[in-house]
Amino acid sequence: MFGKIIRNIAIAGLLASSVLASPAAAFERTDKGNVIVFGGRQAIPVLDPHVRYDWSTRMIQQAVYDALLKYEGDPAELKPWLAEKWETSADGKTWTFHLAKTAKFHNGDPVTAEAVRYSFERGLKLNKGVAWMLKDFLAPEGISVVDDYTVKFDLKAPYAPFLSFLPWWYIVNPAEVKAHEVDGDYGQKWLTDHAAGSGPFKLGRWEPNVLYEVESVQNYWKGWPQGDKNRPAGVIFKIIREPAAQKAALQRGEADIVEGLTPDDYVQIKRVPGVVIEDHKGMTTFGIKFNTQKGPTADINLRKAIAYALDYDALIQVYNGAATLETSPLPDAMKGHVAVPGMPRKDLAKAKEYLAKSGYAKGGITLPYVHVAGLEEARRIGLVLLDSLKPLNINVEIKPEQWPNMVANGSKVETSPAMTSVYTTPVSTDPDAVAYQYHKASWGQYYAMMFYDNPKVSEMIDKARGSTNWDERAKLYADIQTQIVADQPEVFGMLQNRRWARRDYLQGFKFSPVRFTGEVDLYPLWVKAE
């Protein structure tokens, strides 16, 4: 073997002298066609659709699996997908879905009602990942197969947002999963880095922490919007952790689209020929949550003082203008959103007025501001806050925390810090997704770190989620929004824009705000070759 190695080294040396560093290719080509390279910072540890989700994971899940419905467009709309049509009973408890008969899993099996039933049962029984969305309203026994292509869901109680969660419940092929089951694990071990889906792509190379490749399915049952001719051979999701490296990769054409550049980078790279910035209004809200039950921030006047002292313009500047201030606890793109009049904006006189009314008229206190370690923008906003509160003689201690520790501390009134910066992305377009954060039943969750307690609001939220009448709900949500703003359980921050930088030859990019930060629908993408 060594002889062979040595001989080969010699040959390689010869080759090396003739081959210089190959110039960066415009985009990757293989013998099967063009491959799109997505440069992202976040790895995909577990692909199993019922176990884990975050933006990178869900982007690939979305590519290899199909769900009953799919969100598309801006503003996001629910589109039929595996389910061609559906109906609901008058009491809002029973939902029946009719499946597309052409849908096929990658191994050729048809997507049947049983597969849907099994997938939902699996998600509920594993009690991980997406389970929280439905488990309070749907039991595994409530799902029944009517015929091969009809499936029925019986909810425990009417639940208006039900439909809005379905796009995140992907359908797996029960035959394949069962074949790989170990010790009754519902095939969890196998699905970690394998897939049993029916989506437009199937898995290619899987090199954890390095890259994940999906290959397009030739005869995808739903067809290809860009036309079969333009269909890319596949997509490589390449882990590039450093923004500088991402930028370099994009400039050299090693990546066709990247996410996660710094706000300043986007401004800079916009000027590079051949690079296009996708800049869209998002749904991720940013708030500085007060602990309303304990410590100085239990004092509403102090909370108001802080809210009026904050330099809101600086929040926008942190994003180089790619953000808009919140006008309500609900994001603008959400159904039922109303612009609440009298949202606090910087007004030092008013801030001092409130401070004088509070128990800390002279300031002289130090409040912690906790953010997730590594989240740059949250840290910068901390600096803005620090700067803004100086006139009130309030000192801010900026404390980064690991996410698990932050969540653990934030689950109890006693340990929850006075101020915590929290980004929340609603997973559905239904207002309940955000409103419920202000329900007392949410206490203990990271987004409920303010321990907001207003029985009237809780009551209205309960009423709204049980109602099937949209007009009634819309009115309730308007009241809820106004009341929350009045109570100031948090500083309502801004909605940051979603941004990507891509090469101009990358076509078909479709934005939808309901997706997570960084997440892209890979299905319609294609490369326009000269």
Added chain:
Amino acid sequence: MLTFAFRKLLTLVGTMIGIAALTFLITNVAPGDPARLVAGPNATEDMVATIRTEYGLDKSLPEQFIVYMGDLMRGDLGQSIVTTRPVMEEVLRYAPATLELVFVAMALGIVVGVPLGMLSAVYKDGPLDHVTRIFSISGVALPAFWFGIILQLMFAVDLGWLPVSGRLPLVTRPPETVTGLLLVDSLISGRFQTFWTSLQHIILPAVVLSFPCLASILRVNRAEMIEVLQSDYIVAARAHGIASFRIVALYALKNAMLPTLAMIGLRFGWMLGSTVLVETVFDWPGIGLYAVSSALSSDFKPVIGVTLMIGFFFIVANTLVDLAYAWIDPRLRSA
């Protein structure tokens, strides 16, 4: 010899257990709930509990410790809570990349460091000596992460001579795995283009990693050479008319190699530790990067696993150094 080997093995096992216990205790003293991270942002309390039970995190710390040590005896490093996979499997997958990087860096360090050390010892207090001195101390003082970024910008972004990061170009499929070292595997399968590109990829990280190591090898070698060149037997060799070159390159070097070898062993461990920085900068998919990303998500089993693995490589390297010592020094051979 057999008792020697047996004793070494015993020490190795003992040290491994010690390291495992140490890192387990260290990483478990603080609060922190990785189960929450894994369960996802919207998970309810009972969903988090499901995960805790699954990973045995609901048990008391002493219980967890006993379970962990018991598993360790069977060669099981536990399960990563983030990737859900056995840590042993993952560590073994990432280890070759790290080893390849460390080997290349070490080779660079030795090939450059030893002759430079020799030269500056021979021309002690000359201009070359002064230059290498500043150079070598700079090597130790350079922050690897910063240096890596600067090199990346210069050679990859600005000049475009070398790739920015990673081990291989995106579409290049890695050669069939034999050793896990791409440079070797590509040669075995005769894929010269792959060999060449993977060589291009490894240059920058290897240079960054090897720089401090090169510097200290150089310094030790220089110091030793100076001492050896002053020693009586070298004076004698000179007095007996042996040619200067032969004295330096053969007689003195062999004697000076002993402490240099010790330094190489030491630096090997140091390099393994520094991969956490270099691999982060260069997106090099090795155990260092694995450790950092696990540490950042409070996933401690992989951190312990990597620490153990690094300790293991380090001990093995030092054992090899001991053997090399005995090979070079006849006084140790007979003892």
Added chain:
Amino acid sequence: MTTPITSPSTPPAAAITMIDQTELSRPLTFRERHASQIRQWRLYAHMFRKSFSSMLGLTLVVLFLLLAAFGPLLAPYPEAASGAIDMSNKLMPPTGANWFGTDEMGADIFSRVIMGARTSLWIGLIITGIGALVGVPLGIIAGYGGGWLRAIIMRITELFLAVPGLALALAIVAALGPGITNCVLALALVWWPGYVRLVEAKTLSVKEELFVESARSIGARTPWILWHHILPNCLSPIIVKMSMDMGMAILSAASLGFIGLGAQPPAPEWGAMISVARTYMPDWWWYSLFPGAAIFLTVLGFNLLGDGLRDILDPRSRDR
């Protein structure tokens, strides 16, 4: 190629005999009584001055200490270190007003780099201080005491040494959570074994010296021997190591800061600054360049100084 004649151990006998002849009954002046020490220090100074690199090291360290001591007076915008922002002025290249440019919050990088010296000084002092305070006594006890005590101390030491310090520190900070205190704590925790090993080895050789036996023969107790004989003779390598370690500790803390586990902004710590600044490469090169250069020069200074000290105090010791 024989032993250099300039070594301090061979002063000309003439220097001494001359004073002997003038032995008087009058009380001796300070200079006379301490002629030996004065000569020794002059010799040290002479050797040190001769070496360009040692002087460079000394200069850098003195500069660093000055910055640490008078940072707030020297920095043009000292408030930049405590998180003052000026968003309208962010990411400005170096100008007359901002010599090193400004960062992403509009803070003056020059001021932050200067103020960072103090942070780094504390980090270095605390880590090496704790390392030496814990390691030196343990090393002396292990080296001199022998037996099971030595076995236990050395086993634990080897255990720590079997894992590269950075990897272990990473694990510790990851568990404790990021922050400058935890980072210093973690590094101190992995730093002491180096001293144990150094001092133990040195003690083992010093204790074989005749003067130790001699002290025993006149009935000296063990603590006496440790304090008066062993420790003073271990001091040179300890001083050299501490000087080198100041640099290395600063570097390690910066490394953890870079990974995101060390000091956290707005604390003006150089590693943490680079950690943020790296995302601003290459277009805003000044942001990472200057903190990086500050780390480099500081660590270089301490290393050159330590190297120079080694040459005059402990010329035969091995590079570690």
Added chain:
Amino acid sequence: MTGPLLDIRDYRLDIGTFDGPVHVLKGINLTVNRGDTLGIVGESGSGKTVLVRSVLGIGPKNSRVVEGGITFDGQDITRLSEKDWTKIRGIRISMIFQDPMTYLNPLFTVGRQISDVIAAHEKAAGQGVSPKAARRARTEELLDQVGLPNPSMLFGQYPHQLSGGMRQRVLIAMALAGKPDLLIADEPTTALDVTVQAQVLDLINSLVEKLNLTVVMISHDIGAIATVAKRCAVMYRGEIVEQGLTADILSRPQHEYTRRLLAAVPDIDAAAAKIPAEPVAPEPAGPGALLEAIDLRKIYRSQSGAEVAAVKGISLSVRTGEIFGVVGESGSGKSTLARMLLRLIEPTSGDIIFDGRNISGLAGEPLRQMRRHMQFVFQNPHSALNGRHTIGDAIGEPLRIQTGMSRRDIEARAEALLDIVQLPKMFKYRYPHELSGGQKQRVCIARAIALNPRLLILDEPTSALDISVQAQVLDFLQQLRAELNLTYVFISHNLAVIRQICDRTIVMKRGEIVEQGETERLFLSPQQDYTRTLIESGRKTSRAANLADHAG
């Protein structure tokens, strides 16, 4: 073939130091003709080593030839380039070094080292390097020539596998390998035991005769010089104070220094003119003895578990007021014995009785108290003093440890002690490295007597010192004993010294007593072969015997 082989003319050499240049060699004039054997005698610091190394072009680094020069075989070699040196060094001039351990490279076999020299010689001679086998044969021939047994086995051995004497022979073989015109021997016997010294000197003599060598040998040991050299030069402080035929110089020294030097050499054949201690009345051993050892044993356990006995059941009895000698070659266990007597090393078994009290079981405070009465003077004064303490601290240390004296009193006492050992008071501010060897040994003695002990154990107190200093220290020790009423246990490998001062003596070999008795009787009528060999060897290197040879 006319003219001298080596001619040194008005040679002056300076070495630059921190305090300015030091004149190491001052106007040296020496001539060596072919077939000459020249001895250069001098004490440490006399410049003899610098001189011969200059002849070989391996002198000290910072040196500068101020005046004069060296001519070798008609060629001026004062300032040769390194390249030209390679044609001379090791080829035409070769050297035998003093310490056989440090002058052999520990990592290469003996054969390899010698055959490399052969190869170098052949290359320099321009005749092309002969094949390995031929060089091996020549190496083995050389090994045989220097009297080493089984050369073919020796060829593959490493230096550490040989004894000191064998290594010295290997060094000689190496020096001969280049068939040199001039052979320089630098203290070739200093590091060896007495019996081995004699053998090596015999070998050199026989080689000189057989190979008709031209030899320059330097040594501090005038006896060794007398054995080998026909002509002799005496060096003192960088100058040659006297040169001529060895016999003449030995019998009729002209220079004052030479006379002093010769007088200082202890004579093995001279009955001692001892300064009597108070009552010399010989007491019987047993009760009344100051120190007794009964069946002392020390067994070391090596790493492999094997037991090595350093001292095998020794009993002895030291009377009050006498000087009790212990003589033996290296490895005889005498140092271990000495340390056991003071409980610096724990005996494996046996009892030590001091002044009627069994001290072998003492520990802690009582043992510390004991130490007031028994003190130790170590062989090597250079390392027996802590380099970081001033002399004053060193002398005051016992007082600080054992007494509650005030600082001021201790200072005064230290000054008084310096007075007793005849050193200036100023020295209390000095550091050990600033003192000469003899001065340091006096400090060690002062330290030892600080607590007014009754017994001093002196472990080779003079072997690290120059001969002239040795004589002074020995004299001083005897005076001191008389003044302070001390009892000595005196350990030495030098029989002449033993004979000069000891009342009774034991001879040790491999941890056992071979012979014991009154010193004079031991020397006049030794009962054991080993004792006889020791005395014979000692005599060989002694002045008187050679003086007789040369004179006759």
